[in-house]
Amino acid sequence: MNFVFDFSVNDFFYMVKGLGISVTLTLWSVILGTILGIIFGFIRSIAGIFLNFFIGSILDIFRSIPLLIQLILINALSSIFKFGFSPFEVSCFVLAIYTSAYVTETVRSGILSVPIPFLKSSRSLGLTYLQTLKEITFPLALRVSLPAWVGVTLGVFKDTSLVLWIGIIELLKSSQIIITRTQEPILILTIAGILYFTVSFCFTRVTNILEKRWEKYEL
Amino acid sequence: MNIDYTFHWYPAFKILPKMLYGSITTIEIAFLSIIFGIILGAILALAKNSNNKIIFSIANIWIEISRNTPALYQIYMVYFGLGTFGIYVGSFGALLIGITFNNSGYLAETFRGGLRAIPATQMKTGRSLGMNFFQSFIYIILPQLFRIVFHSVTNQTVLAILMTSLGVIVGMNTDLMGVTNELNALSFRTFEYFLLAAVLYYLITKIFLNSAYLLSYKLFRY
Amino acid sequence: MIRIIDVHKSFGQLEVLKGINMDVEQNKVHSILGASGSGKSTLLQCINGLEKIQKGKILVDEIEVNDKKTNLNSLRKKIGIVFQQFNVFPHLTTLENVTLALKTVLKKNKKEAKEIAVQQIQKIGLSDKMNVYPSKLSGGQQQRLAIARALAMSPSYMLFDEITSALDPMLVGEVLDALRLLKNEGMTMMIVTHEVRFAKEVSDRVSFLNEGQVIESGSPNEIIDSPKETETIKFLERSLK
Numbered sequence: 001m002n003f004v005f006d007f008s009v010n011d012f013f014y015m016v017k018g019l020g021i022s023v024t025l026t027l028w029s030v031i032l033g034t035i036l037g038i039i040f041g042f043i044r045s046i047a048g049i050f051l052n053f054f055i056g057s058i059l060d061i062f063r064s065i066p067l068l069i070q071l072i073l074i075n076a077l078s079s080i081f082k083f084g085f086s087p088f089e090v091s092c093f094v095l096a097i098y099t100s101a102y103v104t105e106t107v108r109s110g111i112l113s114v115p116i117p118f119l120k121s122s123r124s125l126g127l128t129y130l131q132t133l134k135e136i137t138f139p140l141a142l143r144v145s146l147p148a149w150v151g152v153t154l155g156v157f158k159d160t161s162l163v164l165w166i167g168i169i170e171l172l173k174s175s176q177i178i179i180t181r182t183q184e185p186i187l188i189l190t191i192a193g194i195l196y197f198t199v200s201f202c203f204t205r206v207t208n209i210l211e212k213r214w215e216k217y218e219l
Numbered sequence: 220m221n222i223d224y225t226f227h228w229y230p231a232f233k234i235l236p237k238m239l240y241g242s243i244t245t246i247e248i249a250f251l252s253i254i255f256g257i258i259l260g261a262i263l264a265l266a267k268n269s270n271n272k273i274i275f276s277i278a279n280i281w282i283e284i285s286r287n288t289p290a291l292y293q294i295y296m297v298y299f300g301l302g303t304f305g306i307y308v309g310s311f312g313a314l315l316i317g318i319t320f321n322n323s324g325y326l327a328e329t330f331r332g333g334l335r336a337i338p339a340t341q342m343k344t345g346r347s348l349g350m351n352f353f354q355s356f357i358y359i360i361l362p363q364l365f366r367i368v369f370h371s372v373t374n375q376t377v378l379a380i381l382m383t384s385l386g387v388i389v390g391m392n393t394d395l396m397g398v399t400n401e402l403n404a405l406s407f408r409t410f411e412y413f414l415l416a417a418v419l420y421y422l423i424t425k426i427f428l429n430s431a432y433l434l435s436y437k438l439f440r441y
Numbered sequence: 442m443i444r445i446i447d448v449h450k451s452f453g454q455l456e457v458l459k460g461i462n463m464d465v466e467q468n469k470v471h472s473i474l475g476a477s478g479s480g481k482s483t484l485l486q487c488i489n490g491l492e493k494i495q496k497g498k499i500l501v502d503e504i505e506v507n508d509k510k511t512n513l514n515s516l517r518k519k520i521g522i523v524f525q526q527f528n529v530f531p532h533l534t535t536l537e538n539v540t541l542a543l544k545t546v547l548k549k550n551k552k553e554a555k556e557i558a559v560q561q562i563q564k565i566g567l568s569d570k571m572n573v574y575p576s577k578l579s580g581g582q583q584q585r586l587a588i589a590r591a592l593a594m595s596p597s598y599m600l601f602d603e604i605t606s607a608l609d610p611m612l613v614g615e616v617l618d619a620l621r622l623l624k625n626e627g628m629t630m631m632i633v634t635h636e637v638r639f640a641k642e643v644s645d646r647v648s649f650l651n652e653g654q655v656i657e658s659g660s661p662n663e664i665i666d667s668p669k670e671t672e673t674i675k676f677l678e679r680s681l682k
Contacts, residue, residue: 064377064421064424064425065381065417065424066381066385066420068384068385068387068388068396069396069413070417072409072413073413073417076410076413115527118527120491120524121522121524121527121528121530121587122530123491123517124489124520124521124591125541125542125590125591125594126514126515126518126546126547127514127542127546128514131545135541135545136530139532143532154287158288158289158292159289161289161291162291162385165388172295179299185299185302185303186300186303189295192292193284193296196287196288196292197284197287200287201283214532216574216576216577
């Protein structure tokens with residue numbers, strides 16, 4: 001085997017640029033998806049059986065169909081109706097809804113995990129519904145929801161690799177382009193893997209620190 | 220709204236049989252990947268619980284890579300990477316190995332968590348009754364472990380089913396996604412075809428999930 | 442004064458309170474005894490409006506609790522309640538647990554709230570745990586903190602819902618001491634409890650509840666020493682063994 005490395009610093013920066021696209025896409029989708037997820041999750045935690053089932057079923061659809069198909073369908077719709085959305089915008093839209101489907105569940109389980117007696121104590125002290133929500137429910141629900149939310153966010157970051165199918169040059173696609181030219185798949189994919197791993201690892205680290213800080217709340 | 224497009228549903232229904240054949244391949248790949256994933260995951264879980272530093276490190280690195288990199292990346296690595304060593308796996312092979320690799324990491328952590336949840340006294344009780352390690356493990360630990368991890372394994376299987384759709388990116392044309400994509404290239408009925416594929420994926424997922432739910436109800440009634 | 446007049450309460454089809462009549466006079470201690478499921482906890486939670494009644498009236502200082510126009514949040518400033526468990530907020534320190542309501546409900550500023558809180562915490566004997574999280578407190582200390590937290594609001598009435606039932610027997614004493622302290626200060630209290638001897642010691646009046654109705658009511662001597670009803674006798678026999 002002949003190891004000829006036709007890989008330059010420019011190529012590396014090209015890959016980092018792709019990583020940047022992945023990260024930006026993740027950021028937008030997670031922010032939008034989390035906001036939506038919090039709204040739906042809150043509604044689901046206080047809604048009655050029918051509304052709950054209805055919202056739950058609809059969101060469930062987005063977790064039961066491959067993300068790739070969701071991207072293709074929305075992209076197709078966008079061109080059919082001549083909305084003129086860029087692939088990036090389409091990806092944000094799809095990933096945001098996909099994220100919200102998962103975040104809804106984490107928010108809902110977080111809220112429901114707060115023992116009702118705590119809420120009773122709070123109301124008995126005279127705190128209003130909103131005050132109780134802010135001072136008691138929110139901090140305690142957050143502690144339960146956060147690890148799951150981190151998992152969802154990391155999942156979305158990894159799923160951004162799929163958007164190459166609708167034409168966006170994120171990290172994996174940029175790697176593929178360089179591989180086609182240099183024919184060094186292992187080297188380049190290893191670098192790509194390190195990049196993915198680094199972002200993912202740093203993010204998990206931050207949450208581990210938060211979780212350690214919250215250990216003292218364990219009753 | 221300006222639509223220069225009429226929805227043609229009839230062609231979509233005409234290709235339904237081909238898509239159903241594709242679904243069978245999809246289910247095959249998903250189930251194979253889960254079975255292999257469980258075997259690998261179990262080995263990794265034991266390895267990560269071992270005191271041997273080398274075994275622990277290998278297992279740890281394996282699990283961390285499988286959980287911190289995208290599934291598509293893993294499939295790419297197998298498809299493009301193994302060629303360098305002279306091993307040529309087709310898209311089917313790359314997809315299967317890739318998803319199995321992905322499953323193994325998550326399942327390993329699931330099994331470890333499950334084992335942690337079983338009190339140590341269970342094993343001690345078995346030994347005290349005169350059973351050896353393997354007997355205690357199979358008759359006392361394993362049934363409890365099975366119940367604890369059942370839900371997670373079911374979820375991972377659903378993920379595996381959905382992950383098979385990534386095969387099309389490395390050239391798969393025999394699973395549901397691949398079939399749909401190939402037919403789409405011939406007719407450009409993108410929306411209709413993929414919507415039908417979406418419905419099929421939904422049905423496969425739902426039927427599987429409900430069967431698993433029923434099974435768990437029957438098995439875990441104690 | 443708290444007046445409970447012909448109160449009926451159901452959970453769906455199940456009626457748990459079937460016409461309760463009770464008066465709790467100022468500065469008096471009223472204990473409620475009864476088996477599990479007799480409706481004791483539900484009754485207490487109806488008094489501060491946590492549970493709604495279907496029929497009857499509850500009057501606290503002439504204010505009707507179940508009237509739609511009543512502002513429950515301001516009424517609750519007058520009524521302090523301590524539950525059996527899960528009282529103290531796990532994510533706040535001892536001090537923060539007490540100052541929370543002072544700041545958000547009574548709108549005290551930081552300095553005032555801290556002063557009042559410190560005073561109550563000292564009174565209940567937890568000064569050395571001021572900045573500690575509840576996870577580091579024993580069950581008895583947590584219950585005492587819950588009492589201090591309720592007292593900080595300067596309520597006119599204190600309700601206690603089996604506050605020692607979930608405690609290790611070793612820790613019950615310190616909590617009952619806190620209640621004795623309150624009685625000596627003249628606090629009007631309603632105590633739901635299984636501690637029959639304690640009820641006899643501190644109460645001015647005892648009521649026995651069975652299946653949602655007050656079977657017997659009177660002075661501690663009457664009810665505990667010479668009970669008349671069969672159910673009361675059975676219960677006391679079991680409890681005093």
